[in-house]
Amino acid sequence: MKTWLVLLVSEAEEELGEAPLSIQRKFDQWVLLVQGYGPWLKGGWRTEALRGVLKGFYSVRLNQKWRAIFEIRPERNIVVIRIVAHDYKSVRRR
C-alpha cells in the first residue's frame, strides 16, 4: 500500500509554530489521515480546490478561521505552502 508524503516549506513551518496549539493538533490529525487516505478526505474535512490566480492549489479548513494551503505534486507528494488565519479586517479595509 502506497502512502502519501506531506512536506512543509520552511515559511509554513514557522507559521505552524506560531499557530494556536489546537490548530497544531488539528493539522497533525489532517497530516496523519492524508498519509493514509490521500488529500480527498470524507467527513468534516473541507478540502477545496482554489480558483482564479490560485488555480492548482488546494485548501483545507482546520477550523472556521485557520486553513492550510497546499499543492499536490507528482508521486503522491503534498506540499503545504501556507498555514494561515483569515484576516477579516484586512479584507474589509480594501
Added chain:
Amino acid sequence: MTIKVFVGGKVDFGKLFEEALKKAGVALQPGDELKLKVKKKGKQLEFVVIKPKYTSFADEILKRSNKLASPAKVYKPNISTGARIRHFRKEAGLSLSALALRTGISKGSLGSIENESRPAGLSILKRIAEALEIDVSILVD
C-alpha cells in the same frame, strides 16, 4: 517607510506628498496606509507609508510555490501510536467491537493498545493496518 519634507508658509499637502513620493521613488499599492506627522518646530512633515500585513495573499502563495527548490521538509505528526489507531478507527466509522471483529483481536486488547497501557507488536499493528486499509508505517510513531 518614512518620507521627510521641510516646508515654509502655506502648504498644499497633496502636491507636496506627490513630489516627495516621486523623489523617494516610492510606488504606493492599494491597501497601503499613510500617516502624516507634523513637527512644528523644525517645520518638518513626515509621511509614513505603512504596508498592510498581508500585501497579497495570492502573491505570497505563488512566490513560495515557485521557490520550492528551497528545502521543504517531510512533516511527521506528533501523535502516539495508540492515538493514531483511534484516529483512523474513528475516521473509518468503526467501533472498537467492529475493529475487533475485523482484526481478530479482542476488544479489551484493542482498547488497551489505544490507551497505551499495553504496547502493540508489529504483527498486531499489521493486522490493524490491514483492517483499516492503510500502510502499517503510518501507525508507527
